[in-house]
Amino acid sequence: MNVIIIEDEKPAARLLQRKLQKLDVQAQVMLHSVEEAVEWFSANTHPDLIFLDIQLSDGLSFEIFENVTIDSAVIFTTAYDEYALRAFKLNSIDYLLKPIDEDELASAIDKYRQHRPQQQNLSLDFEEIKKMLVNPIEKSYKKRFAIKMGQHLKMINTDDAECFFSENKGTYIHTTDNRDYLLETTLEQLEAELDPARFYRVSRKHIINVDAVKDILVYTNSRLKVILPTYTEDEVIVSRERVNAFREWLGN
Numbered sequence: 001m002n003v004i005i006i007e008d009e010k011p012a013a014r015l016l017q018r019k020l021q022k023l024d025v026q027a028q029v030m031l032h033s034v035e036e037a038v039e040w041f042s043a044n045t046h047p048d049l050i051f052l053d054i055q056l057s058d059g060l061s062f063e064i065f066e067n068v069t070i071d072s073a074v075i076f077t078t079a080y081d082e083y084a085l086r087a088f089k090l091n092s093i094d095y096l097l098k099p100i101d102e103d104e105l106a107s108a109i110d111k112y113r114q115h116r117p118q119q120q121n122l123s124l125d126f127e128e129i130k131k132m133l134v135n136p137i138e139k140s141y142k143k144r145f146a147i148k149m150g151q152h153l154k155m156i157n158t159d160d161a162e163c164f165f166s167e168n169k170g171t172y173i174h175t176t177d178n179r180d181y182l183l184e185t186t187l188e189q190l191e192a193e194l195d196p197a198r199f200y201r202v203s204r205k206h207i208i209n210v211d212a213v214k215d216i217l218v219y220t221n222s223r224l225k226v227i228l229p230t231y232t233e234d235e236v237i238v239s240r241e242r243v244n245a246f247r248e249w250l251g252n
Contacts, residue, residue: 001025001026001048001049001113002045002047002048002049003020003025003026003027003028003047003048003049003050003051004027004028004029004030004031004047004049004050004051005017005027005029005030005031005050005051006030006031006032006037006050006051006052006053006056006061006064007030007031007032007051007053007056007077008032008033008053008055008056008057009053009204010030010032012053012098013030013032014030015100016051016077016100016105017030019100019102019105020051020105020109022102023105023106023109025109027051029047032056032057033056033057033058033241034056034058034059034060034061034063034064035058037056037061037064038063038064038067038068041064041068041070042068046070046071046072047072048072048073049072049073049074049075049112050070050072050073050074050075051075051077051096052064052074052075052076052077053076053077053078054076054077054078055079055191057239057241057242058241059241059245073112074094075094075095075096075108075112076094076095076096077095077096077098077100078095078096078097078098079097079098079188079189079191079192094108094111094112096108098188141158141193141194141195142158142190142193142194143157143158144156144157144158145158145173145181145183147173147181147182147183154181156173156175156181158194158195158198158199158209159211160175160176160177161173161174161175161176161199161209161212162174162175162176162208162209162212162228162229162230162231163206163207163208163209163212163228163231163236164183164187164190164194164199164206164207165187165205165206165207165231165233165234166186166187166204166205167205167233167234170182171183171185171186171187171190174228174230174231174233176212176229176230177230178230178231180233187201187204187205187207190207191207194207196249198210198211200246200249202226202236202237202238202239202242202246203236203237203238203239203242205234206226206234206236208226208228208236210249210250212228212229213226213227213228214227214228214229215227219237219238221240222240222243223237223238223239223240223243224237224238224243224246225237225238226238
């Protein structure tokens with residue numbers, strides 16, 4: 001079986017590769033962006049199976065299929081929640097919810113082997129899928145966090161967040177009163193739980209609250225620097241690949 005992984009988080013790609021090796025499945029190629037994938041598919045024989053992350057560093061992975069015709073089977077790896085995943089079920093796409101469980105991975109591989117078509121033709125309505133990801137049916141976004149502090153639980157509303165950030169393998173909420181609180185979650189999970197109209201992941205390390213933006217500066221190498229009222233732990237930089245999408249988000 002010829003398998004490739006398309007995942008912008010390199011540690012996550014390597015972890016999936018190791019899990020596949022335990023199932024005697026070898027993924028020899030790992031790609032990390034839409035641009036890299038389009039270039040690779042244009043120059044190489046397509047694999048039997050693709051493990052495909054939805055959100056890549058330079059856009060949604062669906063853009064790959066808009067640029068090249070791919071005849072491979074696809075298993076999506078995603079942090080999106082159950083409502084958005086209706087789109088995949090409707091289009092008969094298999095998926096694995098992050099963090100990927102090894103038993104579910106084995107089940108997905110077995111399912112592929114049992115139902116592998118002689119030739120897969122991807123004629124999927126990606127525009128409809130994207131709409132469901134952006135506006136999932138009956139979506140309810142996270143409104144508060146219960147944070148353990150000693151023997152007590154402190155309630156913090158998402159309205160009070162300036163940003164969320166990762167540091168030393170931990171995920172934190174930074175509040176408008178200039179306090180940091182450790183959360184029992186990841187930025188990937190938060191990205192799916194927070195209202196995308198108000199919160200935006202500007203980088204691998206930061207998710208910001210649009211209501212807390214104090215200023216935005218043009219930064220080096222075609223990037224942007226976001227100034228928040230009290231957060232000074234680190235510079236909040238919008239990566240060059242995300243600048244256009246960030247500007248569009250600000251204007252909506």
